[in-house]
Amino acid sequence: MRCPTCFLLTISLLAPFEILAQNDTPKANDRSSATLRELSGSLETLSARVRPAVVQIFSTGYVTSSDENEGTTAQSLLSTQRSTGSGVILSSDGYIITNNHVVQGARRVEVKLAAQDASRVRMQEGTLLAKVIGVDRETDLAVIKIERTGLSQLTLGDSNALRQGQLVIAFGNPLGLEGSVTMGVVSSISRELKPDDPTVYVQTDAPINPGNSGGPLVDVEGHVVGLNTLIISQSGGSEGIGFAIPSNTVRNVYDQIRKDGHVHRGQIGVMVQTITPLMAKGLDLKQTWGVVISDVQPDGPADKAGVKVGDIVVTLDGREMADARQLETTVYRHALDDQLALGVKRGDETLNFTIPVIEREDDPQRFADMVNPEDNLVPKLGILAIQINDKLASLLPDLRHDFGVVVAARSPNAPYAGGGLEPGDVIYQINQKPVVSVKGLRDALETLKAGDAVVLQVERNSKLRYITIELE
Secondary structure, rough: OHHHHHEEEEHHHHHHHHHHHHHHHHHHHHHHHHHHHHHHHHHHHHHHHHHHHEEEEEEEEEOOOOOOOOOOOOHHEEEEEEEEEEEEOOOOOOEEEEEHHHHHHHHEEEEEOOOOOOOOOOOOEEEEEEEEEEOOOOOOOEEEEOOOOOOOOOOOOHHHHHOOOOOOEEEOHHHHOOOOOOOOOOEEEEEEEOOOOOEEEEEEOOOOOOOOOOOOEOOOOOEEEEEEEEEEOOOOOOOOOEEEEEHHHHHHHHHHHHOOOOOOOOEEOOEEOOOOHHHHHHHHHOOOOEEEEEEEOOOOOHHHOOOOOOOOOEOOOOOOOHHHHHHHHHOOOOOOEEEEEEEEEEOEEEEEEEEEEEEEEHHHHHHHOOOOOHHEEEEEEEEEEEOOOHHHHHHOOHHHHOOOEEEEHHHHHHOOEEEEOOOOOEEEEOOOOOOEHHHHHHHHHHHOOOOEEEEEEEEEEEEEEEEEEOOO
16 A cells, blocks of 8 residues: 555655756756857857858859760860859959869859848849959869959968867858858868879868859858868758868969969879788888888989888878878878978888978879860860960970970860870971961861871870871
8 A cells, every 4th residue: 555645755855856947947948048049149240250251153154075975076075154153252352262163164254242231131232254363173273353352351271170070161152042151060071082082172061052162161260161162962952961172272272373373283202102911011011001102203302302212101291191192182282392291111210301392293284274265276186275385385394396285185085086185295296387376286277178187296205206197
């Protein structure tokens, strides 16, 4: 039989705690509400500060095709494109960073500024014409400029300081919806999408969609820690897997384009490989992981510093190197003339070297940044070509001649039969006649008809060769 006294005692003992809990609930709710209001207010303030420096970009023009399923005509080299994206103002006098794919091949680029006063959102300034200062296809970045001063601007942060789980906010114009903002966290601080891609990305779950490209990913201080670039999606919309180019990569490319109009690629003159257990066994190495120097370029920076084949890389810039990819990516992020600190093991010794970064010479894609389809297209060869000038000659030392045209890009389906041209080839002659300009090359080809033989004299990898083709 249940004891009524015990039941009453239980109630009487619990009652004070129940009353206390009831009395505490409003206070707890007040504290929670205050915290949420503070967070909301902080995000509102941050948005109001960042948004004026985020622009909408409209571009119209041509792009070079890389679709191998396209037709074999010369026209397949080009296709018309109209696109919209986002950009970030990085200087008060109108320099803007965005993605290359937003403005690639553009004949006309326009920029729409955000409303400077949030209370007058509908009173926009309209669009301004922009000039493309330079692009870098390898990192998918571009710098454009508008003629305006006194603009709001953002500051690039340090992407190396990012941590997984850190709160970030994405700004941009998804699907053309101007001035949108979303929030998320850093999912990964260093994501490689392809094994052979030197670019690493900041992965975030902040929702981004087409149109966000070129918009900033900012931290809670309002510093740009990445440039939103692409998503992985099975539906075509945001599924919480977005990628931004790290701000340190953006800074490197932005500074070089502003200074020189294009990007220099760096190297230190070594070939490296990831150590495997089988390699360690065959080479009698003391560790089965890490990075080994497999080749040193004679008279290169590493050779002059004293690096030897067989050295095991311990650190680069004070950071341990887990594999060859990490080392290559670290060098890739540095500007020319930077000094890298390389620590290696050689037998039982630990050695430290300071090595300057020099320009990589085997980068034919760098010429593609200097041309546009309208001026540089040679339809009968399916190429974009650029005439040798002083600027180009400085990038191609020791050429056999001081004239000619360089192949900057080519169609995946050449409109001819026979040997193929490659980016970086320098064309000196066509059927024994000198080629001194792109127009001259086009004019010479126009005198020929389908079935005619064409012999091009080109320089490739410092060697002269004849390339024989038959026009279709």
